[in-house]
Each structure stands twice: as structure tokens, then as C-alpha cells.
Amino acid sequence: MSETVFKGxxxxGTSDQSxxxxxxxxxxxxxxTLRELSWFVVEEMRGGLQKGRLEYQVTLRVFFKLESDDSAGPGATLV
Amino acid sequence: MSETVFKGxxxxGTSDQSxxxxxxxxxxxxxxTLRELSWFVVEEMRGGLQKGRLEYQVTLRVFFKLESDDSAGPGATLV
Amino acid sequence: MSETVFKGxxxxGTSDQSxxxxxxxxxxxxxxTLRELSWFVVEEMRGGLQKGRLEYQVTLRVFFKLESDDSAGPGATLV
Amino acid sequence: MSETVFKGxxxxGTSDQSxxxxxxxxxxxxxxTLRELSWFVVEEMRGGLQKGRLEYQVTLRVFFKLESDDSAGPGATLV
Amino acid sequence: MSETVFKGxxxxGTSDQSxxxxxxxxxxxxxxTLRELSWFVVEEMRGGLQKGRLEYQVTLRVFFKLESDDSAGPGATLV
Amino acid sequence: MSETVFKGxxxxGTSDQSxxxxxxxxxxxxxxTLRELSWFVVEEMRGGLQKGRLEYQVTLRVFFKLESDDSAGPGATLV
Amino acid sequence: MSETVFKGxxxxGTSDQSxxxxxxxxxxxxxxTLRELSWFVVEEMRGGLQKGRLEYQVTLRVFFKLESDDSAGPGATLV
Amino acid sequence: MSETVFKGxxxxGTSDQSxxxxxxxxxxxxxxTLRELSWFVVEEMRGGLQKGRLEYQVTLRVFFKLESDDSAGPGATLV
Amino acid sequence: MSETVFKGxxxxGTSDQSxxxxxxxxxxxxxxTLRELSWFVVEEMRGGLQKGRLEYQVTLRVFFKLESDDSAGPGATLV
Amino acid sequence: MSETVFKGxxxxGTSDQSxxxxxxxxxxxxxxTLRELSWFVVEEMRGGLQKGRLEYQVTLRVFFKLESDDSAGPGATLV
Amino acid sequence: MSETVFKGxxxxGTSDQSxxxxxxxxxxxxxxTLRELSWFVVEEMRGGLQKGRLEYQVTLRVFFKLESDDSAGPGATLV
Amino acid sequence: MSETVFKGxxxxGTSDQSxxxxxxxxxxxxxxTLRELSWFVVEEMRGGLQKGRLEYQVTLRVFFKLESDDSAGPGATLV
Incomplete structure (x- = not known):
């Protein structure tokens, strides 16, 4: 059937640069570990400042397509 | 013990109809793939409109009961 | 590389007490089931009141460090 | 005077269907029990999934006109 | 006991002026109809513009003290 | 009919302790004054600090089941 | 150039039915009036209840592709 | 047909006074430039304070009825 | 008069780079197409991940000054 | 350098009038006590209603320019 | 004058206990360091989980009365 | 005692570049002026567009550790 289901x-992610x-x-x-990544949403941007450094931290929700047959392997299971 | 724990x-989900x-x-x-589903919350409703079609897309958080003993199988693991 | 990635x-959790x-x-x-827990955020506090009882329910997001090599076992896989 | 006051x-509401x-x-x-209903706002959409069923639950704020004279009866009192 | 309880x-409210x-x-x-009003919070400000007029509409939450003894009359009942 | 309706x-609530x-x-x-309480949601946590004291104040939404027949008494009326 | 720009x-929309x-x-x-509609987001769901009727009102943001050359006509202009 | 559509x-707006x-x-x-204005919503209230002045700035969403026939002129077109 | 009005x-915008x-x-x-751009606000940051690519998508509200005389041309009309 | 920094x-503020x-x-x-005020944002509007009075309370964030050289005095220090 | 001004x-705060x-x-x-504390609002509740411990972290906004005469000392200055 | 307190x-910050x-x-x-900076949170991203330029403006909350003894100097005072 044509009803696709995605999981988020x-x-x-963290970086010293940006x-x-x-x-x-x-x-x-x-x-x-995930196949068929589709889109992401930026949820929050924070950073660490301890000991003079500047670490960028960004929280994303990444969404990928769930295969309708879950025999496909661990990359596609719901949990 | 009586303290139940759930995971979300x-x-x-997508559909051409509603x-x-x-x-x-x-x-x-x-x-x-998930046992003991308990409740869901609608988080967002969007839709696709490309090429004259109207696709309904709804983002849900689905919650299910975690079994206290995680030897129960992949359906109940936390990750 | 020094870029650490976390998963949430x-x-x-529920309790009769607080x-x-x-x-x-x-x-x-x-x-x-999860290794290297790092932090959590309280998202929502609700409670059940049926039949005279008072059950505390708290929704958390728990974050843990993902190992860069996913051969490390189920505790560190992304899905 | 022409200043109308509403209460929300x-x-x-719940339903097995939609x-x-x-x-x-x-x-x-x-x-x-309420007279002069005027409008409503959908606040939240959730659902129950226990025992294989799918119950739709929608939280509304319903607004109605308060009569300026509160001798009008219980349907128009503020509390 | 000293634990006060309030209801919101x-x-x-609407006005042609402000x-x-x-x-x-x-x-x-x-x-x-309510005794012991304590405070309010402005929740939303909207307005009606039909037929050339400008009506100000403001949604408030008004809070008042609940008397511990609910024999006090309709002004203090919870529902 | 099986469609249950709740009111919030x-x-x-306030307390000197927690x-x-x-x-x-x-x-x-x-x-x-309310029968058939079902659940609550914590909406806001504030506190009073005047004169050296620390008063905890928590805003809840409490939900209860409405009886379909409103002849049941004041505890179940909508307004 | 490959950088596409959309406008929202x-x-x-209103309906007596759903x-x-x-x-x-x-x-x-x-x-x-708009060409190349791409997606929409549901922003708010409200309804009118006056005079016994139930009118569904839904606020959408509809997004469409802007043509890079604005000589294409009124359907694609930014304002 | 009776399905009315509005645009926001x-x-x-800015003012030195209020x-x-x-x-x-x-x-x-x-x-x-817009006909059939219907309602507005206040979205944000800010102000300018430079050089000792106090300028009030308010962001509104203004909604008006779209005529079903878009031959009606520029005031009613969607974009 | 000195009351300036802006439109948002x-x-x-999308980009393969950042x-x-x-x-x-x-x-x-x-x-x-717009004259007198004044400021913008970032509303949302998302991205496309299909087929191994990483497309940055950012939703902005862009504000510009409306000329008080709307005979000034299409760039300054309200709709 | 031309990079200006502001503090909020x-x-x-409270008033008996508006x-x-x-x-x-x-x-x-x-x-x-603050120099170079630049802008403010209204965050919340509440009011006190005790003892029959109506006190308007508005929470603002006020922003002012930080001087790059903090030898300028207490009005410009960060904390 | 009777217009009181507060600062937030x-x-x-952090704790190993609650x-x-x-x-x-x-x-x-x-x-x-602050005199005339008046009230606080809980903004966020998070926690640290590193190395098996559970640290409670709560973000508050604490409000205190500003003295109209700022000669009163550092505890009452605005910045 | 081990209970650390932070201030935000x-x-x-503004920049012509990013x-x-x-x-x-x-x-x-x-x-x-602040010692022991610990972390920051991005609150808002806006920009100035006047006179053809593009100025990036980002609102941060920066948090730093408060020394328990406030005799430590201006960098650690609460207000």
C-alpha cells in the first residue's frame, strides 16, 4: 500500500568549529546505522564554554523511512 | 515493584485520504514491532501538495510499557 | 575525531510517592540497557487520580553518548 | 453597555471513530448545560491504544457568552 | 491548615475602545459572582474588524481563592 | 453511548514544604466537590519569597468525568 | 543556481463537515492563484458554534516555490 | 458553496503613544488595500528605546475574506 | 504622520552548503521584488537528507516598510 | 571592530492605570542606571486583583548596548 | 510614587537529592546578595547522569523589588 | 557543600559575517567580565537588512558559576 511511515x-551533534x-x-x-534518512529538524542549539573553549552542540530530530516488512534488519526496526 | 516505566x-504516518x-x-x-502500546500524542500535522496531490502527514509520539526484565526480547528494549 | 554524538x-517514569x-x-x-547516560530533561509532569489514588508521572528525555563504532553492541546502536 | 464577556x-471528548x-x-x-456557545479551540489531540483499540481524545476550549445579569440561572454563572 | 488553594x-472581555x-x-x-479575586494573566489579544469597526478582545485567566469549607455558597465551589 | 466526556x-495549590x-x-x-477525578497536568511551578519564607505554588489542570445525565448534581455540571 | 526559494x-479554510x-x-x-504548491502545515484548529451549528476552521501555512525570474507573473511574486 | 476561505x-504597526x-x-x-477585513491577532509587542524615546511596536496578523472569484482585483488575490 | 507600518x-531559503x-x-x-527590507527573524531550521545529500532549509520572516501611499507600485502593496 | 554586543x-513594571x-x-x-537603552520586548502581562483594586503588571526584557571597554563604569558591566 | 518596579x-540551582x-x-x-526577594518561576528542570550519579538541576527566575533610589548599594542596582 | 549555583x-551578539x-x-x-563561563543556549536568531546590508544577530543565554563566597569580586555577584 502507498502509506509510508517514518520514524524520528x-x-x-557536537563540534569545536560551528x-x-x-x-x-x-x-x-x-x-x-540508519537507512533511508529523509529529513531533519533543528531543535536546539547550545554550547559548552568550560575552560575557555567554545563547543557547539546541536540537537536534531532525524527522520527515516520505515520499511513495511520489519524482517529487513536492525536498521529499520521501530524500537 | 509497582513503578511502571513507558517509552515514547x-x-x-502518511495517507492520501485523511x-x-x-x-x-x-x-x-x-x-x-511494539508490544503493550498505551497511548499516543499528535505532535504535528502537515501535508504534501506537489503535483496536484494532497498527502496528509501526521507526527505522533507513541508510548508503550517497558517490561522491567529486558530479557523479554527486542520489542521491549530501551534503545 | 573529537566530535561526540549523543542520542536522546x-x-x-511513574510513582505513587513523588x-x-x-x-x-x-x-x-x-x-x-543504556550505557554512558549523560543528562536528562524533564518534559512534562502529569498524574493519575483514578479511584482515589495519586500517581505521579514524569516524562523525561534521557541522553547518552553514542560510541563511534557501532560494533559495540545493542546498547549503543542508533535505532 | 455593549461590552460582551465570554467564558471558556x-x-x-472521546470517540472510537475519529x-x-x-x-x-x-x-x-x-x-x-451551556447556552449561547460561540466558538471552540482545539488544544490537544491524543489517543488511547490499550488492548488493541484506538480511542481518539481531543481537548477543546469551548467559549460561551456570559449574560450580564447572573440571575439568569446556572448555565450562565461564572464558576 | 495554611495551604491555600486557588481556582482559575x-x-x-471585549471593548470598542482599548x-x-x-x-x-x-x-x-x-x-x-466571584469573591476573593487574586490575580489575572493575559493569555491572548485579538480583535474583530468586520464592517469597519475595531473591537478589542482579550482572553484572561482570573484566579480566586477557594474557601476550604465549600458550604460557603456558589461563589466558592470548584465546578 | 460509549463516548465519554471529561472536563478540566x-x-x-500552595505549600510551605514542597x-x-x-x-x-x-x-x-x-x-x-468533584467526583470521578481522572488525571492532572502540571502547568506551572512558581513560588513566593517575601519576608524570608519560601512558598511553593503549583498550577494544575485537573480532569474529571462528566456524567452524561446532568441531573446528577452540582459536582458534575459543566459550568 | 540550485538554491530554491519558497514562500509561505x-x-x-472553513467547512460545515470536518x-x-x-x-x-x-x-x-x-x-x-498559486503555482507549484509544495507543502502545508496545520497551525490551528478552531470552530464556530453560534446558533447550534458546528463550523470547522483550520489555519494552514501553504508553501510554494518562487520562480527565480519574477517576470513570470503575479502568481510567483513575493508580495 | 458555503466554504469561506480567509487569508492572513x-x-x-508603530506609534509614539501606545x-x-x-x-x-x-x-x-x-x-x-484590503477589503473585508475580519479579525486580527496580536503576535508580539516590542518597542524602540534609542535616544531617549519610547516607540511602541506591535506585530499583528490581520485576516480577510478571500473572494472565491479572483477576478475581483489585486486586493483579493492570494499572493 | 510618523507612524511607520511594516509587513512581514x-x-x-535552501542551500547545499550551510x-x-x-x-x-x-x-x-x-x-x-521588495524594497526597503528592514529585518528578518529565523523561524525554523530543517534539512533534506534524501539520497545521501544534506540540504539546509531555513524559514525566515522578512519585514519591509510599507509606503503610506500604495500608488508606489507592486513592491509595496499589502497583499 | 564593528561587532556590537547588547545585554538584556x-x-x-506595575501601574494602577494601564x-x-x-x-x-x-x-x-x-x-x-542603564545607558544606551536600545529596545524592549513585552514578555508577559498579568495583574493583581486583591481587595477590589486592579494593578497592571508587565514583564519586559530591556536591551542596551555594552561598551567594548568595560572600564566605562558600572552601567555597562556585564553582571 | 506607587509604581513599584521589580527585576528578574x-x-x-543544583542538588544531589531533589x-x-x-x-x-x-x-x-x-x-x-539580593534584598527584597519577591517570587520565583521554575523555568526548566534537567539533570546530570554522568558516572552513575543523579544530579538535579533547576533553572529559576528570581524577582526582587528595585529600590527607586539607586544610591542604596550594589544589591539594588539594575545591572 | 557541594551544591553549585549558576547564573544566566x-x-x-552581532556580526556582518555569520x-x-x-x-x-x-x-x-x-x-x-565574567569568570567560569559554563554553557550557553541560543534563544533567537534575527538579522538587520537595512540599506542592503545583512547583519546577523543572535540572542544567547550565557551561564556561569557563582562563587559561594560573594566577597570574590564583581565578576561573581548575583546582580
Missing amino acids: VEIV FNHAIEAAVARARQ | VEIV FNHAIEAAVARARQ | VEIV FNHAIEAAVARARQ | VEIV FNHAIEAAVARARQ | VEIV FNHAIEAAVARARQ | VEIV FNHAIEAAVARARQ | VEIV FNHAIEAAVARARQ | VEIV FNHAIEAAVARARQ | VEIV FNHAIEAAVARARQ | VEIV FNHAIEAAVARARQ | VEIV FNHAIEAAVARARQ | VEIV FNHAIEAAVARARQ
């Missing part, structure tokens, strides 16, 4: 997971790098780090990590 | 997952169908599609998919 | 999961107990129950359950 | 009450039915149930119940 | 009710007048109209109406 | 009321006590005070007061 | 407009019909009415009206 | 536009004047200025300006 | 429009580029693309497009 | 402080007076009182007080 | 400051203790720690610290 | 201040530069400018300014 919440990931926090929020863009932090997003890329989070997306790269998600690509290691 | 974020799912996006938001109600999109919710039902998302819940049906969640029931394939 | 949503858990609802919101603090409900949080502790949720965190204790998360510790059974 | 919060009602949760959110529309749940809204109609809530409005029908409000009409039993 | 939602009222919408939001201040709309607030005063709502508070004056609340004073007709 | 907003109550503010937010938990303030919640219990609010719920106890609601139980004096 | 806010529309309120929120779905109200959405369809709003989208149909938008299609009369 | 965002306007910021928020009420700023709203009136915004509504007066909207009336120059 | 919602634009979504959110900053997406903002610049949106602003550049707005400058093609 | 939260102030609550929200406008409460804002003016807050701004006047801020001008006693 | 944001403080984060959110209540974290609030008390924050208020006690505020009392060291 | 609101700062707006939001990242605006954040760095704000953090650099905060470091001139």
Missing part, C-alpha cells in the same frame, strides 16, 4: 530519532559541523557530525553518525 | 517513540488514516497507518506499523 | 530517548521517585524509576530503568 | 471551559466524532461528542455534551 | 477561570477597557469589563463581570 | 479545571505537598493540597481540595 | 502564505474538508477548501482556493 | 497577513495607537495605525494601513 | 513575509547560505539565498530573492 | 535585563503606564515606569527605572 | 535574574533542594540552594544563594 | 545572563561570528563576539565580550 533525536541526536545531539553548528554546521555539529549537524554534519550528527548526520554522519546516523548514516552509519 | 516518534512516528510519522489525517485519521495517517494516524491509523502509523499505529498499525507500530503494532508490528 | 523519551521515557515516562515526582522525584518517578524520575529515579525512569533513570534506573534506562541504566539497565 | 475545557472539555475532553477526532471529528470526539469533537462532536464534546460539543453535544456542552450544549446540554 | 478563563474569561474573554485592551485596557476589555480587561476592565472582564474583571468587572468576574467580580459579580 | 485549573487549580493552584511542590509535592502543593499538588496534594490542590487534589485534596478538588476531591471535596 | 497563511490561509484559513477539518479535512476545511483543509481541502483552503488548498483548492490556493491552487486557483 | 503579518503587519507591524500599543493601541500602533494597532490602529496597522489596521488603518491594511484597510487601504 | 515568510520565505524558505544555513548561512540558505539565509543569503532567501534574502537575495526577497530583494528582487 | 528582565524588569517588571499596561502602558507600567511599561513607562519600567523603562524610566531602567534609564536611571 | 536567572539562577540554576529538585526541591536545588530550588532551596538557588534561593539561599540569591538571598546572600 | 542574556547577551545579543551567526557563528555573532556567537563568538558575544562569548568574547562575556569573557571580559
Whole structure:
């Protein structure tokens, strides 16, 4: 049937350089175990300032397509 | 002990017909791999309009009971 | 590389005694299957009042560090 | 004087069929005791999933006109 | 005992002149039936523009002290 | 018919000791006049600090089941 | 260049029947003057209850692709 | 058909005197080019304080009825 | 008179490179048809992840000064 | 360098007369100790109703320019 | 004059024991340097979970009365 | 005792180049007068567009550790 279902997971990426790098780090990590990534939403941008450093931290929700047959493997299971 | 713990997952259902169908599609998919579904919350309603069509998309948080003993199988694990 | 990535999961703890107990129950359950818990955020506080009782329910987002190598086992996988 | 005052009450309607039915149930119940209903706002949409069923639950704020003279009866009192 | 309990009710005041007048109209109406008003919060400011007029509409939550003994009359009952 | 309808009321509980006590005070007061309390949601937590004291104030929405027949008495009327 | 730009407009659809019909009415009206509709977001759901009727009102943001050359006509201009 | 459609536009009015004047200025300006204004919502209230002055700035969403036939002229077009 | 009125429009810029580029693309497009741009607000940051790419999408509200005389041309009309 | 930095402080003004007076009182007080006030944002509007009175209370964030050299005196220090 | 002005400051209290203790720690610290504390609002509740511990962290806004004469000393200055 | 207390201040950084530069400018300014900076949260991203320029403006809350002994100097005082 044509009804597609997606799942969202919440990931926090970090970087010493910029929020863009932090997003890329989070997306790269998600690509290691999730197939069919579709879109993301930026939820929050924070940063660490301890000991003179400036660490960018960005919270994303990353969404991917769930395969209708869950025999496809761990990358597509709901939980 | 009597302290029950639940987990919430974020799912996006889609349908050509209505938001109600999109919710039902998302819940049906969640029931394939999750046991003891308890409740859901509608988080967002959007839609696709490309090429003259009207696709209903609804983002849900679906909550289910975690079994206290995680030897119960993949359906009840936290991650 | 030094870019750490975290994942967040949503858990609802319950208790007959207080919101603090409900949080502790949720965190204790998360510790059974998740390694390297880092922080949590309280999202919502509700309660059940049926049949004269008072049940505290607290929704948390619990964040933990993802290992860069996902061969580490189920506790560190993204989905 | 021409200054009309309205009061809002919060009602949760439920239905096995759809959110529309749940809204109609809530409005029908409000009409039993409230006169001069004017408008409503949907505040939240949730649902129950226990034991395989799908119950639609919708929280509304229903607003009605307060009569300036509160001798009009219980349907128009402020509390 | 010293634990005071308050109740909040939602009222919408209207005025042809200003939001201040709309607030005063709502508070004056609340004073007709509620005793021991304590504070209010402005929730929303809207207006009607039909037929060239400008009507100010303000939604307030008005809070009042509940008497511990509910034999005190209709002004202090919870519902 | 099986469509249940609930009503929500907003109550503010206070306590010198803790937010938990303030919640219990609010719920106890609601139980004096409302039947079939079902659930509550914590909306806001504030406190008074005047003259060296620390008063906990918690705003709840308390929901209860409306009886379909409003001849049941004041505890179940909509307004 | 490959950087696409979209514009969003806010529309309120109404219907005597359901929120779905109200959405369809709003989208149909938008299609009369806007080309390349892409997606929409539901912002608010309200309703009119005057004189015993139940009118569904839904506020949408509808987004469409802006053509890079604004000589294309009124349907694609920014304002 | 009876399904009315409205459009909302965002306007910021300013005044040296009060928020009420700023709203009136915004509504007066909207009336120059828009027909059938229906209602507005106050979205934000800010102000300018530079050089000792106090300028009131209010952001409104103003809604007006769209004519079903868009041959009616520029005042009623969707974009 | 000195009461200035502004209008806000919602634009979504996209870029393969960064959110900053997406903002610049949106602003550049707005400058093609709108005069007297004054400020913008970032409303949402999302991204597309299909087929291994990473597209940055940023939703802005861009505000510009409305000329009091609307004979000034299409760039300054309210709708 | 041309990068200006501002600081925001939260102030609550009160007045027996109107929200406008409460804002003016807050701004006047801020001008006693802060230089280079730039803008403010209204955060919340509440009021006191005890003993038959109506006190307007408005929470503002007031922003002022920080001088790059903090030798300028207490009015410009960050904390 | 009778127009009182308050200032709000944001403080984060922490505790190994409970959110209540974290609030008390924050208020006690505020009392060291601020006079005439009036009320507080809980803004956020989070916690630290590193190395098996559970640290409660609560963000408060604490409000205190500003003396109209700022010659009163550092405890009452605006910045 | 081990209960640490932090204070948050609101700062707006600006830059002609990017939001990242605006954040760095704000953090650099905060470091001139505040010791023990711990973390920041991005609250809002806006920009100035007057006279063809594009100025990035970012509102941060910057948090720093309060020393328990306030004899430590101006950098650690609460107000």
C-alpha cells in the first residue's frame, strides 16, 4: 500500500568549529546505522564554554523511512 | 515493584485520504514491532501538495510499557 | 575525531510517592540497557487520580553518548 | 453597555471513530448545560491504544457568552 | 491548615475602545459572582474588524481563592 | 453511548514544604466537590519569597468525568 | 543556481463537515492563484458554534516555490 | 458553496503613544488595500528605546475574506 | 504622520552548503521584488537528507516598510 | 571592530492605570542606571486583583548596548 | 510614587537529592546578595547522569523589588 | 557543600559575517567580565537588512558559576 511511515530519532551533534559541523557530525553518525534518512529538524542549539573553549552542540530530530516488512534488519526496526 | 516505566517513540504516518488514516497507518506499523502500546500524542500535522496531490502527514509520539526484565526480547528494549 | 554524538530517548517514569521517585524509576530503568547516560530533561509532569489514588508521572528525555563504532553492541546502536 | 464577556471551559471528548466524532461528542455534551456557545479551540489531540483499540481524545476550549445579569440561572454563572 | 488553594477561570472581555477597557469589563463581570479575586494573566489579544469597526478582545485567566469549607455558597465551589 | 466526556479545571495549590505537598493540597481540595477525578497536568511551578519564607505554588489542570445525565448534581455540571 | 526559494502564505479554510474538508477548501482556493504548491502545515484548529451549528476552521501555512525570474507573473511574486 | 476561505497577513504597526495607537495605525494601513477585513491577532509587542524615546511596536496578523472569484482585483488575490 | 507600518513575509531559503547560505539565498530573492527590507527573524531550521545529500532549509520572516501611499507600485502593496 | 554586543535585563513594571503606564515606569527605572537603552520586548502581562483594586503588571526584557571597554563604569558591566 | 518596579535574574540551582533542594540552594544563594526577594518561576528542570550519579538541576527566575533610589548599594542596582 | 549555583545572563551578539561570528563576539565580550563561563543556549536568531546590508544577530543565554563566597569580586555577584 502507498502509506509510508517514518520514524524520528533525536541526536545531539557536537563540534569545536560551528553548528554546521555539529549537524554534519550528527548526520554522519546516523548514516552509519540508519537507512533511508529523509529529513531533519533543528531543535536546539547550545554550547559548552568550560575552560575557555567554545563547543557547539546541536540537537536534531532525524527522520527515516520505515520499511513495511520489519524482517529487513536492525536498521529499520521501530524500537 | 509497582513503578511502571513507558517509552515514547516518534512516528510519522502518511495517507492520501485523511489525517485519521495517517494516524491509523502509523499505529498499525507500530503494532508490528511494539508490544503493550498505551497511548499516543499528535505532535504535528502537515501535508504534501506537489503535483496536484494532497498527502496528509501526521507526527505522533507513541508510548508503550517497558517490561522491567529486558530479557523479554527486542520489542521491549530501551534503545 | 573529537566530535561526540549523543542520542536522546523519551521515557515516562511513574510513582505513587513523588515526582522525584518517578524520575529515579525512569533513570534506573534506562541504566539497565543504556550505557554512558549523560543528562536528562524533564518534559512534562502529569498524574493519575483514578479511584482515589495519586500517581505521579514524569516524562523525561534521557541522553547518552553514542560510541563511534557501532560494533559495540545493542546498547549503543542508533535505532 | 455593549461590552460582551465570554467564558471558556475545557472539555475532553472521546470517540472510537475519529477526532471529528470526539469533537462532536464534546460539543453535544456542552450544549446540554451551556447556552449561547460561540466558538471552540482545539488544544490537544491524543489517543488511547490499550488492548488493541484506538480511542481518539481531543481537548477543546469551548467559549460561551456570559449574560450580564447572573440571575439568569446556572448555565450562565461564572464558576 | 495554611495551604491555600486557588481556582482559575478563563474569561474573554471585549471593548470598542482599548485592551485596557476589555480587561476592565472582564474583571468587572468576574467580580459579580466571584469573591476573593487574586490575580489575572493575559493569555491572548485579538480583535474583530468586520464592517469597519475595531473591537478589542482579550482572553484572561482570573484566579480566586477557594474557601476550604465549600458550604460557603456558589461563589466558592470548584465546578 | 460509549463516548465519554471529561472536563478540566485549573487549580493552584500552595505549600510551605514542597511542590509535592502543593499538588496534594490542590487534589485534596478538588476531591471535596468533584467526583470521578481522572488525571492532572502540571502547568506551572512558581513560588513566593517575601519576608524570608519560601512558598511553593503549583498550577494544575485537573480532569474529571462528566456524567452524561446532568441531573446528577452540582459536582458534575459543566459550568 | 540550485538554491530554491519558497514562500509561505497563511490561509484559513472553513467547512460545515470536518477539518479535512476545511483543509481541502483552503488548498483548492490556493491552487486557483498559486503555482507549484509544495507543502502545508496545520497551525490551528478552531470552530464556530453560534446558533447550534458546528463550523470547522483550520489555519494552514501553504508553501510554494518562487520562480527565480519574477517576470513570470503575479502568481510567483513575493508580495 | 458555503466554504469561506480567509487569508492572513503579518503587519507591524508603530506609534509614539501606545500599543493601541500602533494597532490602529496597522489596521488603518491594511484597510487601504484590503477589503473585508475580519479579525486580527496580536503576535508580539516590542518597542524602540534609542535616544531617549519610547516607540511602541506591535506585530499583528490581520485576516480577510478571500473572494472565491479572483477576478475581483489585486486586493483579493492570494499572493 | 510618523507612524511607520511594516509587513512581514515568510520565505524558505535552501542551500547545499550551510544555513548561512540558505539565509543569503532567501534574502537575495526577497530583494528582487521588495524594497526597503528592514529585518528578518529565523523561524525554523530543517534539512533534506534524501539520497545521501544534506540540504539546509531555513524559514525566515522578512519585514519591509510599507509606503503610506500604495500608488508606489507592486513592491509595496499589502497583499 | 564593528561587532556590537547588547545585554538584556528582565524588569517588571506595575501601574494602577494601564499596561502602558507600567511599561513607562519600567523603562524610566531602567534609564536611571542603564545607558544606551536600545529596545524592549513585552514578555508577559498579568495583574493583581486583591481587595477590589486592579494593578497592571508587565514583564519586559530591556536591551542596551555594552561598551567594548568595560572600564566605562558600572552601567555597562556585564553582571 | 506607587509604581513599584521589580527585576528578574536567572539562577540554576543544583542538588544531589531533589529538585526541591536545588530550588532551596538557588534561593539561599540569591538571598546572600539580593534584598527584597519577591517570587520565583521554575523555568526548566534537567539533570546530570554522568558516572552513575543523579544530579538535579533547576533553572529559576528570581524577582526582587528595585529600590527607586539607586544610591542604596550594589544589591539594588539594575545591572 | 557541594551544591553549585549558576547564573544566566542574556547577551545579543552581532556580526556582518555569520551567526557563528555573532556567537563568538558575544562569548568574547562575556569573557571580559565574567569568570567560569559554563554553557550557553541560543534563544533567537534575527538579522538587520537595512540599506542592503545583512547583519546577523543572535540572542544567547550565557551561564556561569557563582562563587559561594560573594566577597570574590564583581565578576561573581548575583546582580
